[in-house]
Amino acid sequence: MDRFRAMQVFRSVAEARGFSAAAGRLGTTHSSVSRTVRQLETELGTRLVNRNTRRLTLTGAGERFYHACVEILDRFDGAMRSVAEEHRQPSGLLRVSVPLVVGTLELEGWLPGFLARYPDVRLELSCDDRFVEMGGSRFDVALRISEGIPDLPLVARRLAASERVLVASPSYVSRQGLPRSVAELAQHRMLRYRDDAGYEPPDGAGRGRTQAEPGLQVDTIAALHAAALAGIGIAAFTAKTVAGDIAGGRLLRVLPEHAFGVRHYYALYPHARHPPLKVRAFVEHMAEYYRAAP
Template sequence: MNQMLAMRVFRSIAEAKGFSAAAERLDTTHSSVSRHLQQLESALGVRLINRNTRHMSLTAAGEGYYSACVDILDRVDAASQAAAREQERPSGLLRISAPLVVGTLELAHWLPAFQARYPDIWVDLSCSDPLVDLVADGFDVALRICGPLADSSLVARQLSVSPLVLVAAPAYVFKCGLPRSVAELNEHRLLTYGASAQWTLGNESGQSATLDCRSTFHTDTITALHACALAGGGIAAFTLATVKDDLLTGRLVRILPEHTLGERHYYALYPNARHLPAKVRAFVDYMAQYYQGRG
């Protein structure tokens, strides 16, 4: 027996004051209404309605059960409506995991406008480069910058693809000049990040060259790499999306602009696409729009 359905049938009988009227209200048959009531009375072990061929009335137990049904069903309906509204309206706490570069260099460009558009969403941002366990750690969505994403149990939406470019501060270029080829790069001060000390640069003609970098500065954080590049410390590689504003304002300039070091994919990851909360959908759509203009 579906007890919740049986309770709704009993409530309809009581309020419609008859089996036929209740069946019409519920868009079902008289026999179905009668069967649900019989199952409910059998499960409860008590008679809820006195009926004969002409009249029906609630028993004393039925009166009490009716009041309880109204309270329970109204609460269930209110909770369902609230959940539906929550699904439709972007609101509530949004827990985001993002790489350090997003939290330190890019957040100021997108967060204020996002929160202005969705004032009912409260952001809890955690910045770390390793991919977290979204479900176990309680995150709604993660942003990641990487190569093509391997198969994953997570839903992945690609936000943008951005080339990895070489840049330096104008002060460094003024002091040390511009390299004219990949081979000349090792005559310059090179700033590197992460585990690899190799740069593979390709051009639009499909030619590529690999350089074993003689790094004068190596770091495990993009923030430090960016600060060193802005200070005139040398030549570094960043995604175009990360340094786009620096290039537009002249804080950095492109080095060997006909070459790139491949590309990086910007992804939004979330646990399940089914019944995606409105707050997650709003954030992912917003970031897709934001990065579309930065790659």
């Protein structure tokens, strides 16, 4: 008996819950599938399936053997795919969802390099700050920025962490001056992203979040960035987002002695022992980009 083939047959029987359905999946006959399962039971010395006229169920031993078969077969398939992909380039359509800030303010930093590195990948990019449906016909991978690991039935790989900083334009500072403490933020015009609950310094600078009411509230980080550059008020961003603006003098740090929380960058994709090559390539590229970012 070909044990590897027998495991494939038994897995199909367990998942199809029947010999005929499994035979259809495998392109063989009912009698061949039934005979293979009987041979397995004989070799193992135990019954794997309960047979009756209405349905097929697995015994306790059958359930354990099924899970063992799945692990072995998936590992084998993954190993085959991994070796086969060593000399292949990622290709095909890759559907990616990114936060608006990554698809606008950060796009020139990561996209040209990815497309040059993987010319056979056709990228379909959606910019949206909401968590989105994964798999099916929607997206292959998503990037999200959040305070903690998203509670979703997905693989969540952390790519980077970035402290949150307060910034303002030189024109705003020349008009309104700089706050000297967290408490003084209440005397300034604060700009806030819609889903932001406030500014909470974790370094002991104050208790709880500031009570400063926002002078302007927007629903995209890109709009918040534009408002800050226009000198309208003080806003919070991840340091990675505004590193270039700070280095170029377009924005100035406010209360630089304090850190205002941390945001984590995650790549999210459906559970799989071996994700598609194009997904792995994108995730690794973004991890390298954020590691090298200021």
